[in-house]
Structures are given as C-alpha cells and as structure tokens.
Amino acid sequence: MHFSKTAALAVTPLLVSAAPSLETRQAVQKVTVNLATKYQTIDGFGFSGAFQRANLIVNLAEPKKTQVLDLLFNTTTGAGFSIVRNGIGSTIDSSRDYMNTILPKCPSSPTGEPTYVWDGKDSGQLFLSQQAVKYGVKTFYGNAWSAPGCMKSNKQDMNGGSLCGLSGTNCGDWKQAYANYLVKYVQLYAEAGVKVTHLGFLNEPDFSTSYASMQSSGSQAAEFIKVLRPTLDKANLTDVGINCCEATGWSVASQHASQIASAGAESMVYAMTSHEYTSRISGTMRTTRRVWQTEYCDLNGAWSTGWYSNGGAGDGFTWANTVFNGIVNSNLSAYLYWEGVQDRATNNNPNEKLILIDGQNFVVSKRLWAFAQFRVVRPGAVRVAASGGSNLKSAGFVNTDGSVAVVIINSAASAQTVGITTTGVTLTNPVITAWVTDNSNDMKEVVVTLQTDKSATASVPARGMISFLVKEGAVPPVVG
Missing domain, CATH: 3.20.20.80 (Glycosidases)
Structure with missing residues (x-):
C-alpha cells in the first residue's frame, strides 16, 4: 500500500487475514487516495x-x-x-x-x-x-x-x-x-x-x-x-x-x-x-x-x-x-x-x-x-482527494502524525468489499485498522487484508460506513 513516508509510530499490529479468493478480488471496489491533492484543514x-x-x-x-x-x-x-x-x-x-x-x-x-x-x-x-x-x-x-x-x-x-x-x-x-x-x-x-x-x-x-x-x-x-x-x-x-x-x-x-x-x-x-x-x-x-x-x-x-x-x-x-x-x-x-x-x-x-x-x-x-466513524480524522488533519468505487462516497485525510484516514459510505443495498490504495511513496510497514457501523455494528473493528498489489481490503455492510486508519508499524503485516 502506497503512502507518504513518515516517522515510524509505535502501534499495535492489526489482524491481517490471508488474501481473498479470485471471485472476491474481482468484486473489490477500489478507492484511490491522492495525497498530493490537498484541500481544507480540519478543526x-x-x-x-x-x-x-x-x-x-x-x-x-x-x-x-x-x-x-x-x-x-x-x-x-x-x-x-x-x-x-x-x-x-x-x-x-x-x-x-x-x-x-x-x-x-x-x-x-x-x-x-x-x-x-x-x-x-x-x-x-x-x-x-x-x-x-x-x-x-x-x-x-x-x-x-x-x-x-x-x-x-x-x-x-x-x-x-x-x-x-x-x-x-x-x-x-x-x-x-x-x-x-x-x-x-x-x-x-x-x-x-x-x-x-x-x-x-x-x-x-x-x-x-x-x-x-x-x-x-x-x-x-x-x-x-x-x-x-x-x-x-x-x-x-x-x-x-x-x-x-x-x-x-x-x-x-x-x-x-x-x-x-x-x-x-x-x-x-x-x-x-x-x-x-x-x-x-x-x-x-x-x-x-x-x-x-x-x-x-x-x-x-x-x-x-x-x-x-x-x-x-x-x-x-x-x-x-x-x-x-x-x-x-x-x-x-x-x-x-x-x-x-x-x-x-x-x-x-x-x-x-x-x-x-x-x-x-x-x-x-x-x-x-x-x-x-470520523474520529479517525483528528484536529489539524488535511483533507486529500479520494475517489473510486461503485455506490461509494470516500474521503481521505492526512493527520498531523502522518497517519492516513479514509472514511467511506456504502450507499448500496448490499455489502461490498472495498480496497483502498494511495498515490505516493511506499510506506515500509503499513498497519491498517478499519471499523464499520451499520444497523448491527457500532464502530466495530473488522479484518483488513493487505493484498499483493499493495491495496488493503475490507468488507463494508449494506448502507454502512467504514473508516480506515493507516499508520507506519514496527511489525511487518502478513501479506496474502
């Protein structure tokens, strides 16, 4: 997964699963975060x-x-x-x-x-x-x-x-x-x-x-x-x-x-x-x-x-x-x-x-x-460009500590697998955490998979919301 290189942060490693099947990969809705396109600062x-x-x-x-x-x-x-x-x-x-x-x-x-x-x-x-x-x-x-x-x-x-x-x-x-x-x-x-x-x-x-x-x-x-x-x-x-x-x-x-x-x-x-x-x-x-x-x-x-x-x-x-x-x-x-x-x-x-x-x-x-779901976006964060995927609304942010937050709303009437990637310099050991909210979940942490193409995927429920937080980690994740 490609992110702007920042100083290493001490974080707890995320549970990362094996890569999904070929059928699941084909269904992934890709969201790209462009760190070079910057908008407003978030208070x-x-x-x-x-x-x-x-x-x-x-x-x-x-x-x-x-x-x-x-x-x-x-x-x-x-x-x-x-x-x-x-x-x-x-x-x-x-x-x-x-x-x-x-x-x-x-x-x-x-x-x-x-x-x-x-x-x-x-x-x-x-x-x-x-x-x-x-x-x-x-x-x-x-x-x-x-x-x-x-x-x-x-x-x-x-x-x-x-x-x-x-x-x-x-x-x-x-x-x-x-x-x-x-x-x-x-x-x-x-x-x-x-x-x-x-x-x-x-x-x-x-x-x-x-x-x-x-x-x-x-x-x-x-x-x-x-x-x-x-x-x-x-x-x-x-x-x-x-x-x-x-x-x-x-x-x-x-x-x-x-x-x-x-x-x-x-x-x-x-x-x-x-x-x-x-x-x-x-x-x-x-x-x-x-x-x-x-x-x-x-x-x-x-x-x-x-x-x-x-x-x-x-x-x-x-x-x-x-x-x-x-x-x-x-x-x-x-x-x-x-x-x-x-x-x-x-x-x-x-x-x-x-x-x-x-x-x-x-x-x-x-x-x-x-x-x-927006708590991953901390004061001082800068909003950056994010786009892609069907029936998805996506927003990207770079926090003052260098972490990247991505907030996505799934407007579809069915669950979707979302994959996020960014343009920029490769982060050495990305640690990615994600949470979802829908009728049954309240900011529940979900499994994120780091793919061989450097994207990170997770499932977002129907008419649900998912937030990713990407940090530099000390322990390499398991790559599927």
Whole structure:
C-alpha cells in the first residue's frame, strides 16, 4: 500500500487475514487516495451542552457519568469529539433552561464599572469542559446567543433587538462593554482550567426568538468585530479566534460572510459559521476564512436510535451523509451537532440529541456512531482527494502524525468489499485498522487484508460506513 513516508509510530499490529479468493478480488471496489491533492484543514467535530443540558451529565451517578463522557470523548471506544460549543449566558437567572449571565446587573452607563458574578458552574458547561480537557480536547467554542439585555436596543436579552452602538441603533454605545464582557468570560474559564479557543458573539441573528436572541446583519457584525479583535489582543488573548455569525441557514451565512468581507473585517475572523435549519449546505462559501457548521439536528422527528430506516432525518446513515456532504462537498473545517445530550421531556423528545438521558439511565442513538466513524480524522488533519468505487462516497485525510484516514459510505443495498490504495511513496510497514457501523455494528473493528498489489481490503455492510486508519508499524503485516 502506497503512502507518504513518515516517522515510524509505535502501534499495535492489526489482524491481517490471508488474501481473498479470485471471485472476491474481482468484486473489490477500489478507492484511490491522492495525497498530493490537498484541500481544507480540519478543526474537528463536536456538539453543544447549552441550555443546561450539560447538567444532565453532571447529575448522573457513577459509573454512568463516565460511560456517557466516554461515549462523547473517548477516541477508542466513543465518538472522540474534539470540539465543545458552550453557550454564553445572558439571562439574569437560570429559570427554565436559560443560561445565566455573569453580569446580572449592568452599570448605569457603557463606561461604568461592571460587577461580574461567576457561579463556577455555568449551567453544567464548565464541568463538561473540564472533563473534556481530561480526554485531550483542546477546542472550546464560547458562543453567546445575546448580549445582556441592558446593552441592547430592546433592553432585554430575548426577542431579538440589536447591540447598542451598531448602525441603525439609538441607545448609546455598548460595543466596548460587550467586548469586555466576552473577554471576562474567556478569563473566567481560563482560571478554571479551560482555554476558550474560539469566541462567537451572535447566534442566529436573522431570527428573533422568545429566548435569548440578538439580531444583526453581517455589516453590523463587522462593526463589532473591529472592537472585539483589539479588545482580545489587548487582554493577551491573541490566539482566541472570532467566529461569526451562526445564521439559521447556509444562504444567510454566505450573505454575512460577503458583508463582513465588504466591511473590511474578514481577516479578523477565524471561521464563518452556519446552521442548516432554513437552508442546507450547498457548494462552498466565498470566503478566505475557514468555515464551520456549528449547529444542526432533526427538530421534528420523534426520538429514534436507528441507523437506516428508509433515509429518515434522524437516522445514523442520514447523518453520516450529512456530515460527509459538509466536509467533502463544501470544504467545512468543522461539523458540530446541536445537543450532545437531552432529556425525554424537552421539546416532545425529538432527535435533537445524540444521547437521551432519562433520569439515571441513558440511550445512545446511531447518530453518535455516525460521528464516531470520523474520529479517525483528528484536529489539524488535511483533507486529500479520494475517489473510486461503485455506490461509494470516500474521503481521505492526512493527520498531523502522518497517519492516513479514509472514511467511506456504502450507499448500496448490499455489502461490498472495498480496497483502498494511495498515490505516493511506499510506506515500509503499513498497519491498517478499519471499523464499520451499520444497523448491527457500532464502530466495530473488522479484518483488513493487505493484498499483493499493495491495496488493503475490507468488507463494508449494506448502507454502512467504514473508516480506515493507516499508520507506519514496527511489525511487518502478513501479506496474502
């Protein structure tokens, strides 16, 4: 098997079987990974614990608490998520499922001295983040749904309104005060051992809701970005990236990106961010920045745990294709599901979550395992070209350690034998591991055969998914 030569890695040798029969060889669907054709850098995959959903994990007794955390973050037995999106609260208390603000009472003027109040819990999100750190997660996205109400044109954190000081408002100028507020949040998390790496100041600004919400155009967002970036820099937070603007859909997010560029603030943004509720991802966004899909789920479908049932919106197979489309067809650097966990009562128990927590019990959906198939793609990986095979969707990646990840979806109604090969310099002792997910398997390791033609083959079930990870090994494999 041909791969780019890298430094040797100490890995456990894979079980490698003898070569298949001639008939099986003839049926192999070949996928070629071209390491020379490079696309976007991957920041990772993640989820949110906002609106007090993280408290559901906090309230679990052991060993179930650890079991759920393993499902979310473990890179060997779970989904291996590498991004946590936390909601920055704006409500004066945490009644219902609201997220409380660190500034329950604003000063009388934008230049007044703020009195911040930190409860050390942040609706359970701090605990979730601290646990994620233990699993090696390094990307934490703090995202505000709204500024505190006193800083807005409608004087409340809900029902839309705009940040005072932006074009079109006439309520004083609270831009600097809001920037200071966001910086304080980052500092409080740092003091608790969690480094916030990305910061967002809007959520669905094209939509007014009865809960925390704040409206803005891309041009108005650019006005605030020009205040927030130097405020972060002055606070020695130069490595905190600004994300914007969390539109309800791809088309509006694309408009925001264009407006921010026109306003001269594009270079101050780390990633342009979008949801997929009002318009699905299609094509690539015209921006020089990275692009993240930061929230989407099936809000209507009743809770389901299935992998494939005629292509239902909540099916694991549907989500495998959804994430694949974003990463491969639209060059996303990150894809985040909405909620990692949720209870049965919320919103009539739809497929908003990956894991249902019901009191002290939990149930895992196949959507989680669709994301788990991408755990072979680690932060910093570069997507490379991959193609070939009938009824297959394939994506290739080179991780920062030199390993090569190949993620393949089998759309056929029958199992197929897939063979992967790459263009490039020959790897001395390739050790290849593969895992499959379908109706019966959850990221199950399967036998890989290294053929005499240097390809590696394995069987992927009907409407299933397979992920290969190729590393340099110390022990030569058995060649069929």
